[in-house]
Amino acid sequence: MTVLQIDHLSKNYGAIKALNNVSFAVPKGTVFGILGPNGSGKTTLLGIVMDILKATEGTFSWDGQTASNEVRKKIGTLLETPNFYHYMSAEDNLKIAASIKGRGMEDIDHVLRLVNLDQRKNSKFSTFSLGMKQRLAIASTLLGDPDVLVFDEPTNGLDPAGIAEIRELIKELNKKGKTIIMASHILDEVEKVCTHVAIIQKGVLKTVGSVKEVMNTDGTSVNAGTTLIEIAANDNEALQNLIGSLHYISDLTMDENGLSFTCPDTIQSTDINQYCFEKGIVLSRLNVKRKSLETRFLEITGTKSEK
């Protein structure tokens, strides 16, 4: 089942191509991350599917239906910034959102409690801190318990505790079967909560798939994955000489904490440990690191872009 299908979307601002022939599908029940640096076209993409911006070319559909306001009423969306009437209270702002969505007012207290704003529901929006504004915007998306949520930089302006709470909330929503589409430039965030990811750079879709697929594809061959390993011993110099002689390792570096290198993920950490032990060096530290999305992201966006 596909929640959102995007076909050949392009958006031009004069000569600038904010989006260039982007196509992908968001499967139902996923947390779908749209990842890209600032200005890569994430918000433009979401703006088009929410009918805020007009696509220059291409089409999209929600649940197989073409865009309409009835479709949008069933989606909770936070786009770019929290957009509320400054002179109105949190509660009154949510009343407007709920009325537009055609939902009852009974949800308002509940969603305000979810984001810890129930104590401040009568305060004017203009008195809110950035984090509170963001939380109110998230509360607004939850009105009417929609099956699809669209978050553009959801943790923007939140403190660490707030960020953790929102992440938990997103995971919880996903467990309940909701589909979440989330744009972010924070790789760590995407890595922690997303099941699927699309990487966009300068309006061009670089890669798309489940997080696992994206991590394991380097564009040319599948499963050419590598592992980052960190090791240390009493004599790191000797260790460096020993490890450096192995033909299958690469990117060997040494710092005060020890050595780090990458090797094919067919090599097990036990192989390394045994090899060193046999050569008379006892490892004081052995750490296997899955390659982070950040590394992948930089590989993808840093190597084959800007053409």
Add this chain to the structure above:
Amino acid sequence: MKELLAIEWLKVKKYTAFKVLAICFIIGVIATNYIVYSFNKNVVSNVPAGGLISFSPYSFDSTWQTTSYVTGFILLLPSLLLLMLFTNEYSYKTHRQNIIDGWSRQQFIDVKFMMGFIFALIATVMVALTALLFGLGSGTSFSIKGIEYLGYFFMKAFSYNLIAILISVLIKRTGFATGVFFIYLGAENIISQMLDVLSMKIKSESGTDIGSIGDYLPMNAADGLLGFPNNSLKTMSKSIMPTDYTWIVFALAIAYMFLFYFWAKRKFVQSDL
């Protein structure tokens, strides 16, 4: 539309400027008319030559026209409020959020037009009540003769509101839009008067009466239908003034209203928000 208006009312009723401007307008309608009323009664009629222009403008049947004309001077207040309410949506980006939450672009702009219509209607009711009050206060007996001026007043009010909506859609920023609104009004009035002088000159030199062409401009068309009631001074100057071709001005005023409406609507529905 009822639901849309209910939501729009939620936005309006909490807005402080709404309360302030509404009170200013209500007081303003009565106060401006009272000033003209008492000036006419106490000053003009006491001047030796005052008899020429003194004709108690607030007695029936003139009261409808006089009140409509005089109230026209504070008609900027409701359109200014409308302009602020609309451009606020741009600065809060709530015009985006309303659409994201499920309004169509069409609905968003339609409800603004509807507000413009309602503001104009309320202003017209205010004028009707004030005209009645001063008419009865001046001791003449009730008559609906000249009540069509309330219709012209409504047209003028709605036309101002449509212009305010168009400027909001085109300019988007509150301060800038307010500035453009006032500058445009001022500039058009000056040009309109220059055009009237020109048409007077043409009339006196060649005898061709092309009408008060100043009234053919967008804002002045709706204005042109509402003059001060005829008095002896006005009658005396008639021979040198160009004729007011009411039907041309009326047709133009309607045409301009359609233009403002379709332009604003097209812009909002078709462009990026």
